[in-house]
Amino acid sequence: MSVVAAIRPDDWNIALFVHILGAMTLVGSLALVATSLAARDLRLGFRSLLLGVIPGWIVMRGAAEWIAEKENVNDIDPTPAWVDLGYSIGDPMLLLIIISTVCAGIAARRQSTGGLRMAALVLVGIMVLASGIAIWAMATKPT
Amino acid sequence: MYDWLLFLHLIAAFLLAVTVVMYSAVAFGAAAPGRTLFVADRCWDVGGLGTLVLGIWLALYLDQYDFFDGWILGAIALWFVATALGQTLQRRLASGDTPAVAAMHWIRTLVVLGLLVLMVWKPGA
Numbered sequence: 348m349s350v351v352a353a354i355r356p357d358d359w360n361i362a363l364f365v366h367i368l369g370a371m372t373l374v375g376s377l378a379l380v381a382t383s384l385a386a387r388d389l390r391l392g393f394r395s396l397l398l399g400v401i402p403g404w405i406v407m408r409g410a411a412e413w414i415a416e417k418e419n420v421n422d423i424d425p426t427p428a429w430v431d432l433g434y435s436i437g438d439p440m441l442l443l444i445i446i447s448t449v450c451a452g453i454a455a456r457r458q459s460t461g462g463l464r465m466a467a468l469v470l471v472g473i474m475v476l477a478s479g480i481a482i483w484a485m486a487t488k489p490t
Numbered sequence: 491m492y493d494w495l496l497f498l499h500l501i502a503a504f505l506l507a508v509t510v511v512m513y514s515a516v517a518f519g520a521a522a523p524g525r526t527l528f529v530a531d532r533c534w535d536v537g538g539l540g541t542l543v544l545g546i547w548l549a550l551y552l553d554q555y556d557f558f559d560g561w562i563l564g565a566i567a568l569w570f571v572a573t574a575l576g577q578t579l580q581r582r583l584a585s586g587d588t589p590a591v592a593a594m595h596w597i598r599t600l601v602v603l604g605l606l607v608l609m610v611w612k613p614g615a
Contacts, residue, residue: 357611364610371606374504375511378533379526382512386523391515399511479501486500487493 362414369406374478376400377471380451384468389455392467396448404444408437432484436477443470495548502540503609506572509534510599513579517592527583534576542569554615561615565608572601 355363376399383392411433415421420430447470454463512530516522549555549562556562575598582590 360610364606367606367610368603371504371507372511375507375509378508378529379512379515382526382529383523386525388523388526391520391522391526394520395515478504482500482504483497486497 359414359417362410362417366407366410366414369403369408369410370478370482371403373400373403373407374475376403377475377478380447381468381471381475384451384464384471387464389451389458389464392464393448393451393455396444396451396467400444401448404437404441408441411437427488428490429484429488432489433481436481436484440474440477443474447471447474492548492551495544495551499541499544499548502537502544503606505533505537506541506602509537509576510595510602513595514599516583517595531576531580534573538569538573538576542566559615561608561612565605568601568605568608572598572605575601 376395379395380392380400383389383395415430420427447467450463450467450470453459454461454467457463509530512522512526512533516527545562545565546557549557549559575594579591579594579598582594
């Protein structure tokens with residue numbers, strides 16, 4: 348299975364490249380948000396969510412659909428576990444991103460370093476951990 | 491074994507992406523806290539070592555790749571260029587040379603993108 352995964356048709360490469368690029372932007376931006384909020388730099392944390400995390404998620408998720416279509420993984424019955432895991436982590440993450448962006452935005456506006464900042468920080472921490480699990484699933488492709 | 495090597499290699503690559511994104515904020519003019527840049531630099535230290543060691547390990551482990559394949563040697567060369575740029579960038583940042591920092595960061599970003607292109611397309615493999 349691993350050897351097969353290492354050899355893929357060339358026309359999948361662009362979709363895979365865009366998917367990884369989006370995922371790297373997403374994870375990198377989440378890390379920037381986490382360190383900014385931890386350092387009480389609310390403005391940088393909020394802007395990183397708005398300009399890094401959200402675009403990164405859109406690119407990652409869009410390219411995921413693109414490559415899934417090329418590989419026809421959604422037509423396989425039953426759907427491979429690693430694909431299901433990817434969707435079940437990626438899709439709810441949008442909700443967490445929206446909630447954390449709202450929390451960080453209100454906190455930045457009020458210059459409040461209390462509960463809202465902590466709520467956004469906890470959600471970002473959860474998303475970083477979830478991203479690690481998604482990377483594991485994409486790399487090891489558990490059945 | 492292969493799966494775990496690839497997973498850890500990818501985690502290391504994502505740490506490099508963390509560094510690139512954090513320095514992008516600086517290049518765009520954000521006054522990033524010192525703690526943020528400290529985390530960014532440590533991510534490059536760990537991610538850089540991880541990508542290099544695990545990448546070479548993967549190349550030796552898999553029968554279909556050879557250490558002397560052009561795309562692997564190219565990736566190693568780009569890795570050294572990116573790491574050297576990062577070290578110069580840190581020195582320039584410490585001396586307050588902000589325009590040079592932004593320029594060097596964007597060049598390093600292009601080099602890292604080049605690494606990703608090589609890892610995905612594997613030309614000649």
